Amino acid sequence: METIAKIRRAHLVQGKKIKEICRELKVSRKVVRKVLRSDETSFSYERSVQPMPKLGAWTPELDRMLATNQARPSRERLTLIRLFEDLRGLGYEGGYDAVRRYARGWQREQASVTASAFVPLSFDPGEAYQFDWSHEVVLINGTTMQVKVAHVRLCHSRMMFVRAYPRESQEMVFDAHDRAFAFFRGACTRGIYDNMKTAVDAIYVGRDRAYNRRFLQMCGHYLVDPVACTPASGWEKGQVENQVGLVRERFFTPRLRVKSYEELNAWLLDRTIAFAKAHRHPELRDRTVWEAFEAERGSLVPYRGHFDGFHGVQAAVSKTCLVRFDSNRYSVTASAVGRPVEIRAYADRIEIRQEGRIVGEHTRGFGREQTIYDPWHYVPVLAKKPGALRNGAPFKDWVLPAGLERVRRKLGASPDGGRQMVDILTAVLSDGLPAVEAACLEALGEGVHSADVILNILARAREPARPITIMTPDALRLRHEPVADCARYDNLRRAL
Template identity: 75%
Template sequence: MLVVETIARIRREHFIKGKTIKEIARDLKVSRNTVRKVLRSGETSFEYERQVQPRPKLGRWAVELDGLLAANAAKSAREQLTLIRIFEELRGRGYDGGYDAVRRYARRWSKERGQSTAAAYVPLSFAPGEAYQFDWSHEVVLLSGTTVVVKVAHVRLCHSRMLFARAYPRETQEMVFDAHDRAFALFKGTCTRGIYDNMKTAVETIFVGKGRLYNRRFLQMCSHYLVDPVACTPASGWEKGQVENQVGLVRERFFTPRLRFKNLDELNAWLLDKCITYAKAHRHPELVDQTIWDVFEVERPRLVPYAGRFDGFHAVTASVSKTCLVRFDNNKYSVAASAVGRPVEVQAYADRIVIRQDGRIVAEHQL
């Protein structure tokens, strides 16, 4: 089989240097027919695949090999055998042929199985109030003349496609809580199911399949809003494809060209207006005679009623220094002098830090 470098040399020798077929064949030590094939086809690469593969020794073992391959494919990725192990298993049953025949057969078997799987794809559809999807994106903006990378939280109602986006300085758990509350307040309700990727602020352990060990505070938030959280399979973004598409849409339509604002509050007020304006101006992808906002207004009564703000803070225990300072997240916060000598609980919200000791507030700082 010709390598692409040889094909490229043949083409250059003929079309750039003007050499004849005979000269090229002599210089590159290939046949004239090969040179003619390259020049007449105009192709830059050639693939050879044998149409009929003789399997004199595999023959009657093909049925058993099919069974081994099918059983192996049904196992979880961690438990699947390598192809050489399958070959050894087949040899143990009496097969006396070579590995290459098994390898070629398995490659073709996998290709055919992949095509049949792809043909069975069914698009997802969602009933009103059934599910929303959540994701983060990183965008670049100018705040008070300084280039800043902000983290944008995205929420999307799967039925109406109503969108919500809000920018934060980081992706911490308190920011996750705040984004959910503001989105649900806008929607005036939530869905029965929330679809997420395996973000560390929500998922602590990933088990085989859909099993997850969720963070305790995250589960409290879901319980408050009556949401059943569902995590996607790792590296399977299509399971929350709507919000993945929203990330690209918001980046293209809202954050290009680069936005300029004084602070995050101004940026987020503008983002909220843009989300509502977009929903009122664009058609729903399935119910094309209605806008996204029209479908959202119909879906809104079907949502789980908004339960009010969740007390969404991330809590850690800290000590107080002799200078009445508490260190949290690489920053130092002052507290009342009476708190010195005993531990305190730092409660981090999206917009403020509250420090408590024995249930009473000993300091509060706006961010």
């Protein structure tokens, strides 16, 4: 995944030729041409050898043990052999040499840190941006809630982008990047992050990281080279860290009162632009932040278009046509029962697919133990169980188009009104909702509302229109008009 991203950046951003890319990355021309011609950001293949060292998954625990041991008095500190034995007791199956090498590197890294001393950083236009999250408290529709705010900051112009979300999950990260790059009209060649779990799967010695596959795919799409900071070293992305405090003080104090996330994010975008136009750049004192941003836009990597930023999981469909995701349940069409589906979770919606086709799509719910229905998913079931229309949970408070709603109210007084309504609803699956709605309005206009009449109207609408005139071919036209001769009839009578 990293090699694909490097190849795309080298060719599309830096303008390098295929031969030069092959020499630098030590890959064949066939591989480079395949990446550039397909415009894909990932390729699937099976690995025959797993290169991940056994210590890789245990480095966070070893870091904690080393830090705890370092904080003890010198007489109470454990030897590396003791630390290795404790790690083995927790389930580590690797050897002592790997632990010893990692510990030596960790000690050198700790010794090289200079406390309370920092180096000022300078960035070229379009070189880098920084990303981070913050937690803020707002009042949404009368309820006090803690929202997660995504911060993106261009390091050269200091232009910022801020957007609020209910979660910090991966699909929210993708959505924040896409909206930020669309607003900036481009991306930088390098992105600076902390070691958030939605981006980094494992932390190795130094700058080496095992990035999440989907996160790398997003970076490859936008031609961004991701860089993760040293753990617990927030000063490496100090600009966005300062932005968190600035936004909290100027935008979220006093506590905001809004009706929805849409209103909150629209307000944040307006305030961000107003702030950039009103404040001077800290280094380019003759320009505002907005003016510096307008000048930097020409150096950004052009916006590559929307990235399909979803978080995909497999799920089973219950016999009640429901799938479970994130502590909530969502309905799917009845034909999907009995086979697994793929749930694609986006920042604002849930898309459920089965064998490549969409079997359910809903606005995403962020509560707990909610059941979100689409009543049309259950209409095929009503054909066999029409009695479920009266008390079925998906049909409670079902808002139908005006014509269908009037027919349903009129059929409510009939003994078999429920079955007739089911026949009308079932017709929507084959004829479409606009056609059935038009047939209902036509029947009501004639003063009737039975299902037989409405279905008859639909059947007549499906018939091909009759030709207005019949054209006679020239070969069948009469050349001599027949002349009436009654004498011929009299001659026939005489013969009898």
